[in-house]
Amino acid sequence: MSEKRPLAALPSNGKAISISAVAEQAGVSIATVSRVINASKPVSADTRERVEAAVAALGYRANAFARSLTRGESRLLLVLVPDFANPFYSETVKGVASVVRRHGYNIVLAGAPDALAPDTGAPDALYSRLVDGVISLASLHDLQPAIRDMPDLPWVACSEFVEDGGMPHASIDHGQAALDAVQYLINRGHRRIALLGADESYVWARQRHAGYEAALKRAGIPLDAQLVRVARGTDYSLGMEAAGALLALESPPTAVFAVSDTLAIGAIKAFRRAGRRVPDDIAVVGFDNIPLAQVFEPALTTIAQPMFELGAAAARLLLERLAGGHPRSLTLQHALVVRESA
Amino acid sequence: MSEKRPLAALPSNGKAISISAVAEQAGVSIATVSRVINASKPVSADTRERVEAAVAALGYRANAFARSLTRGESRLLLVLVPDFANPFYSETVKGVASVVRRHGYNIVLAGAPDALAPDTGAPDALYSRLVDGVISLASLHDLQPAIRDMPDLPWVACSEFVEDGGMPHASIDHGQAALDAVQYLINRGHRRIALLGADESYVWARQRHAGYEAALKRAGIPLDAQLVRVARGTDYSLGMEAAGALLALESPPTAVFAVSDTLAIGAIKAFRRAGRRVPDDIAVVGFDNIPLAQVFEPALTTIAQPMFELGAAAARLLLERLAGGHPRSLTLQHALVVRESA
DNA sequence: CTGAAAGCGCTTACAG
DNA sequence: CTGAAAGCGCTTACAG
Numbered sequence: 177m178s179e180k181r182p183l184a185a186l187p188s189n190g191k192a193i194s195i196s197a198v199a200e201q202a203g204v205s206i207a208t209v210s211r212v213i214n215a216s217k218p219v220s221a222d223t224r225e226r227v228e229a230a231v232a233a234l235g236y237r238a239n240a241f242a243r244s245l246t247r248g249e250s251r252l253l254l255v256l257v258p259d260f261a262n263p264f265y266s267e268t269v270k271g272v273a274s275v276v277r278r279h280g281y282n283i284v285l286a287g288a289p290d291a292l293a294p295d296t297g298a299p300d301a302l303y304s305r306l307v308d309g310v311i312s313l314a315s316l317h318d319l320q321p322a323i324r325d326m327p328d329l330p331w332v333a334c335s336e337f338v339e340d341g342g343m344p345h346a347s348i349d350h351g352q353a354a355l356d357a358v359q360y361l362i363n364r365g366h367r368r369i370a371l372l373g374a375d376e377s378y379v380w381a382r383q384r385h386a387g388y389e390a391a392l393k394r395a396g397i398p399l400d401a402q403l404v405r406v407a408r409g410t411d412y413s414l415g416m417e418a419a420g421a422l423l424a425l426e427s428p429p430t431a432v433f434a435v436s437d438t439l440a441i442g443a444i445k446a447f448r449r450a451g452r453r454v455p456d457d458i459a460v461v462g463f464d465n466i467p468l469a470q471v472f473e474p475a476l477t478t479i480a481q482p483m484f485e486l487g488a489a490a491a492r493l494l495l496e497r498l499a500g501g502h503p504r505s506l507t508l509q510h511a512l513v514v515r516e517s518a
Numbered sequence: 519m520s521e522k523r524p525l526a527a528l529p530s531n532g533k534a535i536s537i538s539a540v541a542e543q544a545g546v547s548i549a550t551v552s553r554v555i556n557a558s559k560p561v562s563a564d565t566r567e568r569v570e571a572a573v574a575a576l577g578y579r580a581n582a583f584a585r586s587l588t589r590g591e592s593r594l595l596l597v598l599v600p601d602f603a604n605p606f607y608s609e610t611v612k613g614v615a616s617v618v619r620r621h622g623y624n625i626v627l628a629g630a631p632d633a634l635a636p637d638t639g640a641p642d643a644l645y646s647r648l649v650d651g652v653i654s655l656a657s658l659h660d661l662q663p664a665i666r667d668m669p670d671l672p673w674v675a676c677s678e679f680v681e682d683g684g685m686p687h688a689s690i691d692h693g694q695a696a697l698d699a700v701q702y703l704i705n706r707g708h709r710r711i712a713l714l715g716a717d718e719s720y721v722w723a724r725q726r727h728a729g730y731e732a733a734l735k736r737a738g739i740p741l742d743a744q745l746v747r748v749a750r751g752t753d754y755s756l757g758m759e760a761a762g763a764l765l766a767l768e769s770p771p772t773a774v775f776a777v778s779d780t781l782a783i784g785a786i787k788a789f790r791r792a793g794r795r796v797p798d799d800i801a802v803v804g805f806d807n808i809p810l811a812q813v814f815e816p817a818l819t820t821i822a823q824p825m826f827e828l829g830a831a832a833a834r835l836l837l838e839r840l841a842g843g844h845p846r847s848l849t850l851q852h853a854l855v856v857r858e859s860a
Numbered sequence: 861c862t863g864a865a866a867g868c869g870c871t872t873a874c875a876g
Numbered sequence: 877c878t879g880a881a882a883g884c885g886c887t888t889a890c891a892g
Contacts, residue, residue, distance in 0.1 A: 218877065220877055241587040241592065241868085246871045287612075306583075411809070472814065546863085561861070565861080
């Protein structure tokens with residue numbers, strides 16, 4: 177498939193430039209070159225200058241593979257993202273990227289579960305031991321075997337987590353947040369409140385579901401199974417579908433709590449297509465507070481998650497683990513932001 | 519910063535498992551192990567079985583660095599993305615990921631220009647020669663020095679490109695697409711048509727701008743500098759700002775052509791906040807046809823770009839280059855999709 | 861079909 | 877402060 181190409185940068189003459197080329201040009205050993213480029217040991221001023229001149233003249237850069245091989249680290253981190261299309265994930269990844277690159281790490285991105293190898297159930301990048309650690313926004317369920325297979329690889333979860341507490345994570349309190357959202361709806365006088373849920377292989381989805389039920393229970397409102405629709409994902413279209421089903425009920429809800437803004441937006445779209453006014457005929461509260469939430473019309477009443485901070489916090493957790501620490505999981509604050517949709 | 523960790527997967531006893539461990543366990547040489555795991559040379563059935571058993575028993579996976587070092591390729595591709603928040607980019611990256619991983623490549627993602635090293639003006643991943651090639655969705659302008667520095671590294675552009683034609687790219691005809699959009703507005707009777715442009719370090723932004731002017735010229739409508747607002751990026755908020763400025767004109771436009779859907783959505787938001795109806799008071803056409811375009815209210819009239827296909831095509835271009843080919847640039851089809859906003 | 865050995869480009873004790 | 881050499885974990889001629 178791929179053309180054989182020397183790894184080193186090629187000056188116009190086509191010859192790979194490696195550490196030995198620099199050493200030769202500077203008239204020193206490769207060990208010395210290594211010491212100056214890494215500032216790992218004292219080198220005389222004179223020698224250092226000669227080496228630096230040679231490096232500059234040749235345009236030398238250390239080969240990442242050789243370096244990783246000897247150092248035992250790649251400074252590459254895997255980020256597992258379920259869905260590039262949901263702005264929640266892009267915002268979060270921005271947070272990860274921001275802290276990680278300040279520490280000299282690069283990000284290898286993989287979509288999960290799409291990128292999971294059929295045989296191993298893990299991303300190729302994992303089993304090739306390419307990365308120093310992983311930050312997962314994906315459902316950890318299917319990844320358990322992979323995680324167990326490589327006990328020395330540090331994992332950290334973001335927004336999502338594993339319930340046994342074995343993996344540090346940065347997250348909000350999903351259950352409480354959902355409870356807050358539904359409580360708000362109840363306070364506004366709603367009693368027929370639907371849940372627009374998402375793939376429950378995610379614990380956040382299960383916890384938000386539980387929060388919804390808790391709020392209802394607390395208010396003495398009986399659960400109605402017809403009022404809960406669990407979507408397979410968070411695409412707008414899935415929100416539309418679920419909303420359509422809700423509308424088809426003999427006794428439709430007067431409010432819906434959607435566990436994601438994208439789902440909420442899809443639902444609103446469907447309601448309006450069906451001639452319902454939001455929030456007058458039916459109120460909708462979302463979850464995440466993606467940038468679009470305040471731009472969409474009607475602007476979304478939603479639970480704000482600190483997306484960027486969640487990513488940044490997860491990244492810091494991983495960095496701490498990489499440094500040999502045993503950081504504790506973090507619960508960040510959420511907030512109900514009331515706008516127009518409910 | 520980081521804890522020293524052996525590269526190999528560790529069985530519970532903590533000893534790194536490398537190719538020699540497999541060789542020992544199977545009673546063969548490491549060369550033979552290499553041959554069976556890569557299926558690179560014939561190996562007797564008996565030997566193969568013993569090796570495979572050892573691999574399975576030990577849970578052995580080849581070390582990516584050692585492999586890359588000897589093979590001269592990493593099967594890692596760099597994708598340069600300007601803005602994770604714009605769905606246009608996420609959709610496109612999906613297309614890239616889809617073809618690339620089918621060929622055994624992983625993606626290293628970097629935000630440009632954010633991730634550019636201050637000194638070199640290129641992503642660290644580039645100068646460490648970590649990747650086999652790069653697909654750039656970013657503005658190539660600031661990257662020129664980096665590109666020239668490593669003539670052996672294959673680059674491919676997506677949506678964006680360099681005008682001298684030196685780099686294969688997959689793109690639509692931005693000028694024609696913009697012309698189509700503005701022509702549509704003119705056909706609908708508009709004569710005061712504003713341009714909501716984006717950062718013109720991108721050639722797509724300049725070409726869409728040119729298409730706008732061409733359409734006006736062709737219709738004998740004089741250009742009015744007050745009617746063109748060039749935003750720094752494509753955030754919703756920038757669209758809102760620009761729209762506000764347009765509204766402040768003594769003689770505001772009756773229509774606006776926005777070079778991105780996110781900009782268009784921001785503009786619509788601002789118009790409605792100011793009490794204008796879209797499209798009745800002011801028509802808006804966008805660009806990209808992101809998933810949101812049909813969900814937003816009013817649904818966007820926009821130029822559809824084949825986002826996923828653009829990414830997939832760019833990926834194929836790069837794969838061809840990696841295979842030693844010299845692929846020609848591709849121009850994919852765009853289409854005006856008329857919905858509610860104009 | 862199989863193995864011993866060189867080599868990929870680095871880093872890092874070990875001597876001096 | 878500096879160098880010779882071993883070693884990281886692979887792949888691949890070269891012999892047999």
